[in-house]
Amino acid sequence: xVKNSKYLFTLLISLTLVQWSVAQxxxxxxxxxxxxxxxxxxxxxQWDMAVMLNTIKESKANYSxxxxxxxxxxxxxxxxxxxxxxxxxxxxxxxxxxxxYSTEMISLQRKHLKTVTMDFLEDFSSYLPKIGNxxxxxxxxxxxxxxxxxxxxxxxxxxxxVFQEARNYKITYSWSMKDIADLASKSISKEQFGERIQTxxx
Numbered sequence: 001x002v003k004n005s006k007y008l009f010t011l012l013i014s015l016t017l018v019q020w021s022v023a024q025x026x027x028x029x030x031x032x033x034x035x036x037x038x039x040x041x042x043x044x045x046q047w048d049m050a051v052m053l054n055t056i057k058e059s060k061a062n063y064s065x066x067x068x069x070x071x072x073x074x075x076x077x078x079x080x081x082x083x084x085x086x087x088x089x090x091x092x093x094x095x096x097x098x099x100x101y102s103t104e105m106i107s108l109q110r111k112h113l114k115t116v117t118m119d120f121l122e123d124f125s126s127y128l129p130k131i132g133n134x135x136x137x138x139x140x141x142x143x144x145x146x147x148x149x150x151x152x153x154x155x156x157x158x159x160x161x162v163f164q165e166a167r168n169y170k171i172t173y174s175w176s177m178k179d180i181a182d183l184a185s186k187s188i189s190k191e192q193f194g195e196r197i198q199t200x201x202x
Contacts, residue, residue, distance in 0.1 A: 053109040058074050077097075
C-alpha cells in the first residue's frame with residue numbers, strides 16, 4: 001500500500017510538472033507571437049518598397065497546436081483622394097472605386113501583400129514564436145472597403161452602398177516553420193521560399 005502510494009504520488013508530481021512545462025511553453029509562444037504581431041503591424045505601416053493599396057488598421061494573433069500561429073491584419077482598401085472634391089470620395093462615388101479597383105489593380109494589391117509578407121519573414125524571422133518545424137505561420141489580411149465619409153453631413157460615417165466581392169476578401173499566406181528556417185539559414189533562395197507559399201482566398 002505504501003509503495004503504491006509513493007508510486008501514485010510520484011506520478012502526480014510528474015503529471016503536474018508536465019502540465020506546468022506545457023503551460024510555460026504556451027505562454028512563451030503567446031508572448032513571442034504578440035511581439036511578432038506588433039512588429040509586423042509596424043513593418044506594414046513603414047514598408048516603402050512599393051505603393052501599398054491597403055491601409056493597416058489593427059491586428060490580432062492566435063496560436064493553437066492544430067492551426068499553428070496566425071496573425072490577422074485588418075487592411076481596408078486604400079482611399080482615393082480627388083483634389084476637385086477636396087478629399088475622400090463621398091456617398092454615391094462607388095463607380096469610381098469600381099473603376100479604380102479593377103481586376104489588374106486587385107491583382108497588384110495581392111502581389112504587394114505577398115511581397116511585404118515575404119520581406120517581413122526574411123527580415124524578422126528571429127521574432128517568430130518557436131513552434132514545431134511542421135507547424136504553420138499564417139498571415140491573414142482582411143481586405144474590405146473603408147468606411148465612406150459624407151463631408152456634407154458633419155463627417156458622419158456612411159456604409160458603402162455597393163458590395164464588390166472582388167475587392168472584399170480575406171487572403172491568407174502561410175509557410176511551415178521549416179520553410180522559414182530554410183530561408184533564414186540561406187538553404188533556399190527568396191524565390192524558392194515564394195514557391196513554397198500556401199495561398200487561400202475567401
